[in-house]
Structure formats: structure tokens, C-alpha cells
Amino acid sequence: MVALAKLAAGSYETLERELQATIKDLEAQALRYETAINNISQGICFFDTDERLILSNRRYAEIYRIAPEQLQAGLTLSELVERRLAAGTSSMAADAYLALARSVNSGTTSRIWTAKLADGRTIKVCHQPMPGGGWVSTHEDITELAASRQIADERISLQTLIDWVPDYLWVKDTESRFIVANRALAHDSGRDKTSDMIGLTDFDLHAPELAQKFRLVEQNVLSSGRPMIDEEEFVVDASGAVKWLSSTKVPLRNVKNELIGLVGIAHDITARKQEDVLRDGQARILEMIAMSAPLEKVLDHLMRLVESQLTGIFGSVLLLDKDGTHLRHGAAPSLAKEYTALIDGIAVGSKVGSCGTAVYRREPVIVTDIMQDPLWEDYRELVTPYGYRSCWSTPILSHQGDVLGVFAMYSMTVREPVEAETRLIEFTTRIAGIAIERKLAEDQIHFLANHDVLTRLPNRALLEDRLSQAVLYAQRYDRWVTVVFIDLDNFKLVNDTLGHNAGDELLKTLARRMVECVKATDTVVRLGGDEFVIVLFDQPTNVDLISESLQTIREAIAAPIHIAEHCLRTTASIGIANYPKDGANPQTLLANADAAMYRAKEFGRDNFQFYTPEFNSRAHEKFVLQGELRNALVRSEFSLLYQPQVDLRSGRVIAVEALIRWTHPTQGVVAPMTFIPTAEETGLIVAIGDWVLHEACRQNKAWQDAGLPRVTICVNVSARQFRERNLVSRVVNALRDSGLEARHLELEVTESLIMQDIELAVATMNELQELGVQISIDDFGTGYSSLSALKTFPVARLKIDKSFIDNVADDENDQAVVSAVISLGQKLNMRVIAEGVETEDQVAFLLKNNCDEMQGYHYSKPVSAQAIGKLLKAAAWPPVHPRPRQQQPD
Numbered sequence: 065m066v067a068l069a070k071l072a073a074g075s076y077e078t079l080e081r082e083l084q085a086t087i088k089d090l091e092a093q094a095l096r097y098e099t100a101i102n103n104i105s106q107g108i109c110f111f112d113t114d115e116r117l118i119l120s121n122r123r124y125a126e127i128y129r130i131a132p133e134q135l136q137a138g139l140t141l142s143e144l145v146e147r148r149l150a151a152g153t154s155s156m157a158a159d160a161y162l163a164l165a166r167s168v169n170s171g172t173t174s175r176i177w178t179a180k181l182a183d184g185r186t187i188k189v190c191h192q193p194m195p196g197g198g199w200v201s202t203h204e205d206i207t208e209l210a211a212s213r214q215i216a217d218e219r220i221s222l223q224t225l226i227d228w229v230p231d232y233l234w235v236k237d238t239e240s241r242f243i244v245a246n247r248a249l250a251h252d253s254g255r256d257k258t259s260d261m262i263g264l265t266d267f268d269l270h271a272p273e274l275a276q277k278f279r280l281v282e283q284n285v286l287s288s289g290r291p292m293i294d295e296e297e298f299v300v301d302a303s304g305a306v307k308w309l310s311s312t313k314v315p316l317r318n319v320k321n322e323l324i325g326l327v328g329i330a331h332d333i334t335a336r337k338q339e340d341v342l343r344d345g346q347a348r349i350l351e352m353i354a355m356s357a358p359l360e361k362v363l364d365h366l367m368r369l370v371e372s373q374l375t376g377i378f379g380s381v382l383l384l385d386k387d388g389t390h391l392r393h394g395a396a397p398s399l400a401k402e403y404t405a406l407i408d409g410i411a412v413g414s415k416v417g418s419c420g421t422a423v424y425r426r427e428p429v430i431v432t433d434i435m436q437d438p439l440w441e442d443y444r445e446l447v448t449p450y451g452y453r454s455c456w457s458t459p460i461l462s463h464q465g466d467v468l469g470v471f472a473m474y475s476m477t478v479r480e481p482v483e484a485e486t487r488l489i490e491f492t493t494r495i496a497g498i499a500i501e502r503k504l505a506e507d508q509i510h511f512l513a514n515h516d517v518l519t520r521l522p523n524r525a526l527l528e529d530r531l532s533q534a535v536l537y538a539q540r541y542d543r544w545v546t547v548v549f550i551d552l553d554n555f556k557l558v559n560d561t562l563g564h565n566a567g568d569e570l571l572k573t574l575a576r577r578m579v580e581c582v583k584a585t586d587t588v589v590r591l592g593g594d595e596f597v598i599v600l601f602d603q604p605t606n607v608d609l610i611s612e613s614l615q616t617i618r619e620a621i622a623a624p625i626h627i628a629e630h631c632l633r634t635t636a637s638i639g640i641a642n643y644p645k646d647g648a649n650p651q652t653l654l655a656n657a658d659a660a661m662y663r664a665k666e667f668g669r670d671n672f673q674f675y676t677p678e679f680n681s682r683a684h685e686k687f688v689l690q691g692e693l694r695n696a697l698v699r700s701e702f703s704l705l706y707q708p709q710v711d712l713r714s715g716r717v718i719a720v721e722a723l724i725r726w727t728h729p730t731q732g733v734v735a736p737m738t739f740i741p742t743a744e745e746t747g748l749i750v751a752i753g754d755w756v757l758h759e760a761c762r763q764n765k766a767w768q769d770a771g772l773p774r775v776t777i778c779v780n781v782s783a784r785q786f787r788e789r790n791l792v793s794r795v796v797n798a799l800r801d802s803g804l805e806a807r808h809l810e811l812e813v814t815e816s817l818i819m820q821d822i823e824l825a826v827a828t829m830n831e832l833q834e835l836g837v838q839i840s841i842d843d844f845g846t847g848y849s850s851l852s853a854l855k856t857f858p859v860a861r862l863k864i865d866k867s868f869i870d871n872v873a874d875d876e877n878d879q880a881v882v883s884a885v886i887s888l889g890q891k892l893n894m895r896v897i898a899e900g901v902e903t904e905d906q907v908a909f910l911l912k913n914n915c916d917e918m919q920g921y922h923y924s925k926p927v928s929a930q931a932i933g934k935l936l937k938a939a940a941w942p943p944v945h946p947r948p949r950q951q952q953p954d
């Protein structure tokens with residue numbers, strides 16, 4: 065357009081000149097352009113939209129080995145492909161190539177790829193679509209670069225590969241020398257570079273035994289040609305840590321299949337192994353706890369288990385003392401023994417190292433540097449010689465949250481626990497808590513099984529054991545053992561009058577006193593109720609010295625005891641048996657001390673008796689007696705005698721006392737005092753008493769039915785009978801069966817019987833009185849009746865005990881007592897009868913002192929029912945103090 069304008073305006077010559085110049089310029093420009101294109105190092109070609117070649121350079125012709133003249137403009141893409149195929153520089157078949165090229169050409173973005181030519185060269189192709197259609201592509205021969213890259217890649221990637229593997233990887237020759245080792249193996253073998261491993265053997269890295277073990281395994285692989293797969297092995301690495309490995313060792317062959325060494329790979333399974341050890345260890349410890357293994361052993365195992373999991377850690381368990389203020393050694397298998405001895409018994413407090421403080425605070429105390437932490441200020445000197453630098457303590461708690469002890473981990477380095485250690489602390493304190501709690505529960509069960517809960521003294525179960533030990537000791541050292549059997553007198557009275565709490569308090573006080581007055585090696589046992597046994601260990605072979613100890617015990621028991629507002633004095637019946645004189649074994653000694661105690665009771669209580677062999681024959685007799693008594697009722701061997709009771713003023717028989725007799729098949733007539741106590745002990749008295757009641761009522765009714773003057777029949781009731789709940793209904797039965805009116809029956813109860821349980825006694829007496837039955841107090845004066853209590857008793861008569869009557873004629877004291885009782889009884893509206901009256905003087909005294917009635921040999925011994933019948937039949941009553949008409953021997 066510019067040229068035409070000029071043509072219109074100027075001359076042709078000018079135009080031609082300008083045109084020539086422009087053509088020249090363009091030609092020069094094209095030449096420069098072609099020169100430039102031909103001189104670049106990459107092949108280049110341009111194609112138009114019709115896939116016809118616009119331009120290609122020389123390098124392109126060179127790369128594809130096509131003569132430049134065969135690459136004229138206008139050449140089609142498929143013709144070009146044909147030429148490359150012919151030149152052997154195509155990367156694929158013609159169709160495939162055309163398909164690929166067209167798919168690339170249809171895109172709008174550039175693509176780069178590497179083509180591998182048929183002649184082996186590698187060409188990098190960069191393809192760029194042109195805005196108006198067609199494309200330009202550059203081609204670079206990178207054959208050499210690719211080759212060197214490949215070599216570099218292979219080399220670098222193999223080492224990199226194996227170095228990145230955290231497992232151990234190695235290749236060894238047939239002499240077990242390392243040819244290749246990865247970084248992990250070199251590092252753990254203490255080598256800086258992997259190349260430092262080359263040529264080394266296991267003997268350069270491990271202890272000889274371990275190296276030999278590896279050598280044998282590898283030689284086995286090499287000689288058999290069979291791989292070893294996933295075998296567990298352990299090594300000690302350069303840092304001294306033990307590692308468990310799962311190793312695979314495979315024979316290595318060259319292309320000719322010749323054995324040239326082996327390839328090994330080993331995977332670190334230490335963590336898994338530790339988990340296994342921990343799991344197995346935990347199971348083992350729980351089993352030990354379940355099997356009641358000693359606590360020290362369980363804790364020792366636990367500490368070793370903890371230490372097996374960690375490196376450079378020492379475990380320790382301290383147990384909280386019963387007093388709750390001190391810590392005792394529990395287990396610390398790896399701590400220095402001297403150190404554990406020094407901290408044994410350490411106090412709990414706010415600044416007592418890690419352990420004492422952790423228990424005090426009831427929370428973990430982590431001391432990372434013992435040398436700096438103020439909690440250790442007072443203990444630094446103590447710990448310094450052992451080099452412990454950090455101590456992490458955690459209280460061991462029961463499931464209820466009570467502190468049982470403390471677990472500590474000591475380390476020689478200044479640090480705090482890592483996560484794994486914290487987990488292990490939790491695990492350990494939990495297991496230790498279970499073990500300690502179990503032990504405490506067992507101790508408690510054991511204590512309860514062997515001790516009396518009230519007094520906390522050993523019980524019968526422990527007695528034999530302690531006594532056996534004492535006997536063994538005495539045997540060996542030629543000493544004595546003294547067994548003291550103690551039965552408190554009238555303990556029941558305290559229980560009944562002051563209540564069970566007072567009784568318990570009394571027992572506890574006496575138990576404490578007994579313990580205080582014997583040696584620590586002696587044993588005080590509560591057998592139950594009010595019975596105690598003391599085993600005096602290691603006694604001198606001298607009865608006098610033993611008596612001294614006994615006297616101390618008696619005094620301890622007798623000292624006043626203040627309970628609430630009461631001041632009590634207790635006495636005891638004590639029996640003593642000594643080893644070896646009175647028995648060679650615990651059972652005999654106990655039985656003989658018991659027999660001696662009974663003897664003391666028979667002797668009127670509040671005394672002690674040494675065992676003598678006669679006690680045994682007595683015990684034997686008692687045993688036989690019991691058997692015979694059981695049969696006596698069935699065989700009707702019992703009978704009753706009757707002793708008259710006379711009105712002192714009128715001389716009339718106003719009552720008769722029924723007194724039992726036993727006609728023994730071989731011994732003849734046996735007096736009641738011989739068998740009544742045994743009948744009481746065995747309970748047979750209840751049946752016997754029932755029989756007496758029925759027989760006495762029946763006899764009295766028989767006398768009445770015979771038309772004889774009416775008298776009261778007096779029947780003795782024993783304590784045991786009185787305690788029977790159905791005493792009243794038994795009395796009702798006897799009255800009903802006999803048809804006797806209640807007012808003609810009197811029950812004699814002893815003063816001590818009433819005092820055993822005043823409330824119950826008064827209630828029963830009231831019931832009987834309501835029936836119309838009379839009550840009298842037998843043996844009055846021997847018991848403990850207080851006057852105020854006496855007033856409340858529904859009692860018709862007091863019987864003054866024979867012991868006061870015996871000497872009443874001469875003894876002023878007895879006279880005073882008897883006259884006092886007479887006036888007392890009369891003031892209380894009771895009649896008073898004197899028992900055991902034998903002489904005229906006694907009668908005279910009684911008459912003078914206004915006694916109401918009397919009973920005794922002076923008038924009549926106990927006689928048969930017939931004799932009483934005759935006596936009653938006599939029409940004329942004897943004068944005031946006559947001799948009886950007839951007397952039969954008792």
C-alpha cells in the first residue's frame with residue numbers, strides 16, 4: 065500500500081530503486097535468519113496448517129540423518145516420516161508416529177517428550193502450536209546426557225535408597241566381609257560413613273560370642289544355599305543398647321549363578337519384643353499376685369520388668385508404714401544396697417526428696433536434677449555418692465484412693481521422663497497398687513482369722529502355733545513354758561448389770577493390762593467370752609519365779625477399772641500348767657491348764673491352781689459321770705428325800721424341802737453336790753429339774769389327797785433351769801399334771817442366781833408369783849444382793865445360809881449377820897428361815913432373835929416321802945423345840 069501511494073505520487077525509477085533496496089534488505093534479513101536457524105544446536109522445523117513443512121534447519125537434517133535437499137519447503141509430514149523411517153531415525157512405525165503427532169498438533173499447549181530412535185539415540189522433542197495454525201518443534205539429541213544421567217541415577221539411587229531404609233541392609237562376601245552397608249547399620253555400628261564398613265566383619269563390631277553366632281548362621285546360608293527368613297536375633301549396638309532384630313539373609317549369586325556372598329536385611333523389633341516382654345511380665349506378675357506370692361518377690365519382679373523396658377533407669381518401691389508417716393523398703397533390685405538401706409524408714413513430708421514429698425502431696429513429683437531441686441536439699445549429701453541425678457516419684461494408690469506407697473524411677477542423667485517412661489510409670493503404679501492392696505487384704509484376713517476382733521489379741525487359732533513354738537524353744541534350751549488359763553469371775557454379772565458395752569470395755573482393758581505385764585515374746589490369747597490364755601515363753605525352771613509372774617497378772621486383773629461412773633474390781637480363776645512337767649505338747653498343756661482353772665473355780669474362785677495329775681483323774685471321772693447321768697433319768701435312778709421346815713414358835717412342820725438323791729448302780733446313793741454341778745455344766749439339769757418338779761408336786765398332792773395337813777413343797781431351781789425361757793410353763797405343767805395348787809409350791813433360788821441377770825430373774829419371779837407360786841432365796845448372805853435390789857424381789861422367804869448358823873452360838877460376827885438378816889427380812893415383809901440348825905444353842909439364839917423358821921438335823925434329816933407322811937400324820941404337834949418323833953438317816 066505504501067508502494068502504490070508512492071507510485072501514484074512519484075516516479076517508477078524511484079519506486080524500483082526502493083523496491084530493489086527492500087528486496088535486498090529482505091534477502092539479507094532472510095540470510096541472517098537462515099544462518100541463525102542453521103547455527104542453533106537444536107533441530108527446528110515449522111509446519112503449516114496443512115502439515116506441510118515451511119522450514120527446517122541443518123541440525124534437524126543431521127539429527128534425523130536426512131539430506132538437507134530432501135527437506136524442502138512443502139514436504140508433507142507423512143513424507144517426512146517416510147524419510148526418517150528410511151534413514152532409520154524414526155522412534156516408531158509411521159502410522160503410530162502420525163497418530164501421535166496429530167494428537168499433539170490438535171492441542172493448543174506446548175509438549176515436551178523424549179523419543180528413543182530406532183538407532184538407539186535419545187531425542188528430546190519440544191512442540192509448540194502456532195497462533196495461526198501449524199506448529200514449530202525443536203529437537204535435541206540428548207543421547208549422551210541420558211546415558212550419563214542413567215549411570216548417575218543408578219548409582220545415586222541405590223545408595224540413597226538403601227540409606228533411607230531405617231532397617232539394616234548389607235551385602236557380605238563369602239568370607240562374611242561387608243561389601244555394602246546402609247547408613248543405619250554403619251551408624252549403629254559406630255561408623256561415620258557407610259564406606260567405613262567395607263571390609264569389616266562381625267568380629268570387628270561385636271563381642272566374639274555374638275560375632276561367632278552370626279558367622280555360623282551366615283556360613284549355614286552360604287553352604288546350604290537356602291535363605292534364612294525372619295529369624296529373631298539380638299545385637300548390642302555401639303551405644304551398648306540391646307536390640308532385637310528380625311533378620312533375613314539371602315545367598316547372592318552373579319550372572320553365572322556363582323555364589324558370591326549374601327544379602328542381609330534386619331528389621332528392629334526391639335519395641336515389639338519389649339511389648340511382648342511387658343505383656344508376658346505383666347501376666348506373670350498378675351499370676352504371682354493371684355497365687356499370693358510374697359509381696360517383696362512380686363515387687364522385685366515388677367521392678368526388673370520396668371528396668372528391662374528402659375535403659376539407664378533404676379526402679380524403687382517404698383511402702384507406707386502402718387503409722388502412715390514413714391516409708392519402708394519394698395523393692396529396688398538395681399539401686400545401691402547402701403542407698404536403699406539409708407532411705408528405709410524415711411519420713412513423709414513436704415520436703416523429703418521426691419518420694420517422701422510425693423506421698424505427702426499425694427501426687428507425682430518429678431525431680432529432673434537432684435543436685436539443684438530444693439526438695440532434695442536435706443538429702444543431697446546422702447544421694448551424692450551414688451550418682452543418681454533425677455528421680456521421678458509417683459504415689460501408689462489403692463482403688464479407694466488411699467496412699468499405699470510410692471514408686472520411683474532413678475536416672476543417672478539430668479532429665480525428665482519421656483512419654484514411654486510416663487506410660488510405664490502409670491502401668492507400674494497400677495500393678496504395684498494391686499499387689500500391695502492384695503497383700504493388705506490377705507494380712508487383714510489372716511489377722512481376723514487369728515485374732516479376736518474386740519481385744520485384737522491372738523485367738524485360739526494362733527494359740528497352738530505360738531505354744532508349739534514356745535515348746536520347741538524350751539525343748540532346745542532346756543527351759544519351761546507356762547500355760548496360764550484365766551477365767552474371769554462373775555463377768556456375766558457386769559454384762560447383765562452394766563450392759564454389753566461395759567463388758568466389752570472391761571475385756572479390752574484387761575486384755576491391755578495382761579499384755580502390758582508380760583514380755584513381748586509371751587502370748588496373750590482371748591479364747592472367747594471371759595476366757596484368756598497366756599503363754600509365758602522361755603520360763604525359768606523355778607515355780608517360785610513363775611508364781612511371781614502370776615501374781616503380777618492377778619494384780620493387773622484386780623486393779624480397779626473405771627467404766628462410766630462405775631468402779632469395777634475383777635477377779636479371776638487361774639489354772640497353770642508347765643512344760644515339760646504337766647504335758648509334752650500344746651494340747652495336753654492347754655487341757656491341763658484348763659483343768660487347773662476349774663479346780664481354782666471349785667476352790668471358790670479368785671485364786672490360782674497349779675496343775676496336778678489328780679486333776680486329770682478328776683476330769684476323767686467327770687467325763688464318766690456325764691455319761692452315767694444321761695442314763696440315770698431313763699433308768700429312773702433318781703429319787704427325792706424331804707426335809708421338814710418347822711415354824712420355830714409353834715413347832716409345826718409348815719414346809720418340806722425336796723432334795724434329790726441318785727442311786728448309782730454300783731456306788732449306791734450319791735449326794736447332789738457330787739453330780740448337780742456336772743448336770744449344770746452339761747445342761748442335763750434342765751431335764752433332771754423337770755423331773756424333780758413333777759415328782760415333788762405329785763408327792764405333795766399325794767400327801768394332801770391322803771388327808772395330811774397341807775404343807776408347802778420347796779424345790780431347788782438351778783441357775784441353768786432358771787435361764788430356760790420356758791421355766792414358767794414347765795412349772796405350770798408340773799402343777800397341772802399333779803393337780804397341786806400353786807400356793808403349795810415354793811421355788812428356792814440362790815442369791816447368786818438372781819444376781820447373774822437381775823432383770824430377767826425379777827421378771828421370771830414376778831410371773832411365778834402371779835401364778836401363786838412362792839419364791840425363797842437360798843444361801844442368803846453369800847451373794848452380792850444389794851439392799852435396794854432386794855426390795856424389788858417378789859420373795860416370800862430368806863434362807864440364812866448354813867455357814868452363818870454353824871457357829872452362831874459362839875461367833876459374834878455370825879451372830880451379828882444372822883440377827884441383821886432376820887430384822888432385814890422382817891422389815892421387807894419376808895419370813896426368815898435358818899438352814900442347817902443342829903443344836904439347841906442355835907435354836908435358842910434363833911428364838912431369841914425372832915427367827916421365823918428353821919430347818920436342820922436338829923429337827924430332822926432329809927427323809928423319805930413315807931416318813932414325812934407319818935410325821936404329818938401325827939396328830940399332836942411337838943412342842944417348840946422338840947426332838948422329832950422319828951429320824952431316818954439321810
Ligand SMILES: Nc1nc2c(ncn2[C@@H]2O[C@@H]3COP(=O)(O)O[C@H]4[C@@H](O)[C@H](n5cnc6c(=O)[nH]c(N)nc65)O[C@@H]4COP(=O)(O)O[C@H]3[C@H]2O)c(=O)[nH]1
Pocket residue numbers: 707722723724735736737740753756780781782812842843899900901902919920921922926954
Ligand atoms: N450338815 C448338815 N447339813 C444339813 C443340815 N440340814 C440340811 N442339811 C443339808 O443342807 C442342804 C440343804 O439344801 P440346799 O441348801 O438347798 O443345798 C442343796 C441344793 O443346793 C442342791 N440340791 C439338792 N436337791 C436338788 C435338786 O433337786 N435340784 C437342784 N437344783 N439342786 C438340788 O444340793 C444341795 C445339797 O443338798 P443335800 O446334800 O441334800 O443337802 C441339803 C441338806 O441335807 C444340817 O443340820 N447339817
